[in-house]
Amino acid sequence: MTMNGNTSSYFLIILRILLIIPPSLLINAEIIDYPSFVNAPNSWRNNLSFDFNFWEVAGVKPILVNGMFVCGFHCSLVGESCLFAVSIFKTSSGDNNSFSFSPQVVWSANRNNPVEYQALLQLTPEGGFILKDGDGVVVWSPNTVGKSVSRLNLSAEGNLMLFDKTNKMVWQSFDYPTDSLVLGQRLVSGQKLRASVSPFNSSEGLYAFAIIDGHFTAYVDDAYGSQIYYRYSSEGNNSGAEFQIGMFGSLSVARSANFIQLGSDGYLRAYEWRESKWEGIDLFGISRCSYPLVCGKYGVCLEGGCACPAAATQSQTTYFRPINYTRPDLGCSAISPISCELHAHQSLLQLQGIDYAPLRYFSFSTSNDTNKSIEDCKEVCLKNCSCKAVIHIDQYIYSNCYFLSDVLSLKMYNSSDYGPYSDYVPYIDYGSYNTSVFIKVQNFPSAQNPNNNLSSPKFPQRKRQDMAVILGSTLGGISVVFLICTFCFLRIKKGFKEVEEDYLDNISGMPTRFSLEELKNVTKNFSNKLGEGGFGSVFQGTLPSGSEVAVKYLDGCGPVKKSFIAEVQTIGSIHHFNLVSLVGFCAEKFTRLLVYEYMCKGSLDQWIFHKNQELALGWKTRKKIILDIAKGLAYLHEDCNQKIIHLDIKPQNILLDENFNAKVSDFGLSKLIGRDQSQVITTMRGTPGYMAPEWLSSFITEKADVYSFGIVVLEILCGRKNVDGSQQEENRHLLSLFTRKKEEGQLVDLVDKCSEDMQANAAEVMEMMKVATWCLQNEYARRPSMSTVVKIFEGSGDFVCTFNDNFLNELTAPEAVETFASTALPSILSGPR
Known part of the structure; x- marks a missing residue:
């Protein structure tokens, strides 16, 4: 369904008003006492409303309310999809006046046919109960033909009921459950x-x-x-x-x-x-793999991921491929689809070590065929076009065939998944049976000569001449198009090879170059996803040497291509303990992948932005992480042949190994400048909230990284994000809150309260806060170099002589930073990766 101009304007107004209305006002706005029943005749129109009570904010237009249940129109906040439904809801208000209200639909009348705004619900004695869309088309009506209706009632249990004049129930929603x-x-x-x-x-x-x-x-x-x-x-x-x-x-x-x-x-x-x-x-x-669609149709469920049958069985021929390489859970499709017309070129692929989860619930009485050998089963399946797979069960004197018309998710066989079964149904006992699973595949037949019949005597001579003219003209046109396409392709390929093949291969010290097929094997066909972000997905893999790696599969063109080249060029030939190593890369046609060392603890944001005290990092660990980040940046800025500015320092791009050693990663936005250059002009790039104020002028130095580092340090010490929308307005910006707490002499309030160790070392934590804010000066020239920061943290630098207590007055105004960040074009900003 499309959204018209009036509706679009309406939602824009809603979103703007919701940004300035406190939740407490939304609670107070709800003053209507809705009934639990209504008498016929009556009707309700699903109109747009500007009544901003908590019902409207949740997309609910109530008709009846009883206890924790509400009946009415439930509309998606995006688009015009509305259901006539019953929801269960709860409300709660916290100490900070935050308000939670989450209605959950438990029954709907028109789930398969949503209505739009202006839909009409009618309750009439003669016509019963009818739901019409805005154009007057009847969408839903209960089966009350020939029964008079006098009242609609919502019970305290959530049952929607219709009663006649004698108070007899003629229909109830409990008889028609949905999900x-x-x-x-x-x-x-x-x-x-x-x-x-x-x-x-x-x-x-x-x-x-x-x-x-x-x-x-x-x-x-x-x-x-x-x-x-x-x-x-x-x-x-x-x-x-x-x-x-x-x-x-x-x-x-x-x-x-x-x-x-x-x-x-x-x-x-x-x-x-x-x-x-x-x-x-x-x-x-x-188990997860017991769900029939966990990996989509034809997908194979593995421990921690999904794959396609050929990859799971190490077949030399590939018959299946993922529907989406970045979403292996969506299933697999046949490279050559099954064709009934080409059944002579079909065969059955045996899957070793594969189990079909629904098979455990087949019984002998429901077997498709009995007392058949494997070859008999295969022959029957090959002759039946609707058969997509066959499973043969063999036990002593009994053998059974199971023919499948649709192949759901498969799974690697694991005997521990099968415990004892109940006696009331003769389930298959995998301990006593041998099972063989075969999937039908389409082979590649030799091409048929389409011109064989042209010389047939059945064609008159005139028709053969006309056919020759048409064929000649067609082939001539195709040849011209082919030449043009070939020319364009060679030009593109030449440019691509100059940049990504010849150029990268000629740089000394480059990491290993992998083929796409090699990385498919390394990642088990990209089955174990570690995460995804703006430029693609990351998968875990294991090299033949046994080393674990993380493989980033980059999606898209343009900025992605630039990011790929920048990453390979930047860190392909440099090595430092506090920089994530680029093990290798792949550049085949328009496919680009980066292979990094695997960091088992993941990214820093997972460890500092949660409220779980058991996982909270202690003071020594956080201090070491901060020092590691500083060392990595100092190396980039001062110890490389060319100065490297990272330009996207944030917790998501700081990775941790098993010992919580921190390493800077993701150099897709980095910039290389010569040693003799003090600054560089470049397009705006980075992540809002971490970008230095000098981006407004586009003149950038390595001090832009120093500013981002200061933000990250404050986040580590305070255990919260720089801009946190869940906080009250006055506490939303960490820099603004820090300034206020410093003036009040209450910096200790900002020390992460989830860690007792952080609280016990609050004095040291507050000293490091001062160093962090030194990095956040409005004028980049007044920020320290990263090598100076490293010396201070290691105790070999003089912090007092280079710092004064007036630094807080010269910090960038948080409001200005937010305004700047919000105006940056999203197409040139980095997303989480």
Whole structure:
């Protein structure tokens, strides 16, 4: 659905007003006492509103409210997608007047057909209950034909009900569950929960949960049939074949839950309101690889990642490739799709050590075929176009074939995944059976000669002449286009090779150059993702030598290409303990990858921006990290053949090894300048919040890195971000807060409170704060060099003689820095990587 101009303007106004309205005012704005029932006739229009109460901010237009449930229109804050739904909600207010309100949809009438604004909901005695879109088309209506309707009621349990004039219930939402069950609601035989496509798309997805043959069953339900991935006996429950909160086996955690929801990932979770948010607890308790779509269709689930079948089986021929190399969890596609017309060129690829998770829930009574040999099974599958895979089970005198019309996620076989099964269904016992898994693949047939039939005597001579003219003209035109494309391609290729092949290969001391195929093997087809950011994704891998590496797969062109060349040129031939080593790179056509040493502790931001006291770094560790960063920058600025300015120093670009040694990484925005140059003019680059004020003039020196270093040091010592939107307005900017606390003589208040060791060494911490702010002077010439900072931290430099107590008055105004950062073009700023 598209957004018209009026709606776009409306949302822009909302966002602007929300930036200046405190949450406390939104709470006070809610003064309407909504009813829990209404009588017919009545109607409600889903109009745009400027009533900024907390309902509107959450995208809810209430009609009925009862207890913790609200019924009404629920609209996405982006676009015009609205549902008529019932939500469960909780509210909480903290000590700092922060307000949490998070309605969660537990039932919706039109999940597969959202309406837009101006939709109309009507309650009439004759027509019943009808939902119409803005154009008048009926979108949804319950089955109340021939029944009079007099009242719409929302119960305290969240059940939406219709009553007739005799006060008899004629319809209730509890009979038509969507993806959730609330406390008091029961799922009975004939009903099912159906997960949404994604957290952002409420339409029905493939995962379902129901009671089948007396068993609680979770399965994938698509056009090719149902494939089970979880089953549990309902025997022993007092209520018989039904499912509800507090009754699911021995999972007592569900007894205190507010609702249960089948997620778009296939997990069934019980949700409770804890610490101002909904927290879910998994009810199935099965392994990640047991979920049929965890790695998409045809994907192979490995420990910690996903791969494609050929890579998982070390096949010499590649038949499958990831749908998206940076998102291996989306599944794989066949390089040559299965074609019924070319069935003679199809074969079955055997997968060694591969298991098909839904297979454990097949029984002998549901076997597709019995007493067949492996060759019999393969022959049947090859002759059937709808067969995409076949699994052969062999046990003594019994053998079975299982034919699959759709191949969901596969998994590496692990016997520990299979425990004892219940006696009530004859499940396959993997300890007694031999299984063989085969996937149908399309081979590459030799090309057929399309001109063979042109000389056939069935063609009249005139038609053959016309065909020759047409064919000649076509081939001539194609030849011209081919020559033009070849010329352009060679020009592009020449330029590409000059920059990335000839140029990089001719620089002495360059790291190893890998091929794309080598890096696929190193990373197991990019299956273990470590993270992603603005320029691409990073995957973990292992070199043949056994060394662990991190491989960055760069996406895009233009800035990415410049970043790649800058990174290789900058650190390809330099080595320092406090700089992340570039092990190698790959430049094939338009594919660019960088191979770094693996840093097992990840980036610095993961260790300083959390509130977990158990993981909080101590004073000595933080002091060492700060010194390591300073040493790395000092080397770049003063000890290289050319002065290197990093230009993107931030916690995300500081990596830590197993001993918390800090190393500067990500040189994609760096700039090289000659030793005889004092400053350089360059385009604006960096990350807002860490950029020095002289960027406004575009004249940059290495002191820009010194400023960013000062910001990072303050963040390390205070355990918070430089600009923190979660804080109150007066505390949002760390520099502004620091200035105020210094004037009040309360710098100790800024020392990270999550670490007792930091508090115990507060005096030393505050001394280092002064050094940090020395690096933050408005005039770059007054900032120290990084070598001076290193000497001060090591105790060999004189800090007092180069510093005075008036430095705070000359700091850049935080408000000015924020204004500058917000006006910088995002296309030339670095994102987290």
